[in-house]
Amino acid sequence: MIYNPNHEMVKKEEHSIKRELPPQLNSTPPPKKKIRNDGISTLLTPLSSSPTKIIEESKQKGRRGLGFTFKNFDDETTEWDFDNDPAPIEEEEVRRCPPNNHIEAPLNLDEMREWIKLGLKKKVIDDEIEFCDEDILKEMLNGKTVFDELPQKEMEEARARSNVYETIGQSIFLNRAALKMANIDSVFGRMFTDPKTPNNQRPLVHPDEPFYFADICAGPGGFSFGFTLKGKSDFALQKFLAGTSETFDPYYDVKDLDCDGDIFKSENIDALQNYVNKCTMHNGVHIVMADGRFSVEGQENIQEILSKQLYLCQFLTALSILRPG
Incomplete structure (x- = not known):
């Protein structure tokens, strides 16, 4: 028997190595952990009957309630094919009404007065099928x-x-309305920038006179005459920097009235006509534009019949201040 003074140290090393061995090499297997039956593990097992589909992406919009959808707007599967609806790039074609050779008897004042019908304000458009x-x-x-x-x-x-x-957008102009005017000017042969007589034989504006332009029911802008409502819809000349405000002459109505710029009042139309005649030596303006409107929120379906009085007054005002030709 050989005495080993380091026997005790070797025995300790063997025990330490045995403890450091992986569990599969140890003689005693580690105890299994008891699974808690709290339902969580069941949901994650492939053998369970719980739903396994991927959670869909939320389609919530704005501040609507969760799951709330508008009728007729819940179908988001439709894909628009832009190839079937390309943007027009060709030049716009002006389609004028064909000439009518039918000669009618001239109208008289009594006959035109019979056209006026008085009644309650119309709020139904379903029967407007004459045209x-x-x-x-x-x-x-x-x-x-x-x-x-x-x-x-x-x-x-x-x-x-x-x-x-x-x-x-606004492009190089003050607003989109000016962009529409540029389009009209291009389509109709520069009717704004180089106006001519109907037969295109001579310029409509003489070299020694200014170009008079009237904008009825206008918003902020820079024209020769402006006729609009006062208040929040009034002109803001201090914000218009594309041209001098001295060439812009805003006009509202008869000074004796409320000075509100209401085109529905015949007194205001007559006053504007007299004012334009005075400033143009009874010649009238060269061009008149009218783009008045008012809010029809909640009544969008009948906005045409609500606005017909405004359109009629704008036409009447334009005819009263335009010069011949």
């Missing part, structure tokens, strides 16, 4: 009705996406 097809009118109204419950913000965003020219 349009009834089925087309109903289809249009149904198409507009679906937007009644759509929030204003989403309505504006959808309208911006549907307009292929929306990215143009």
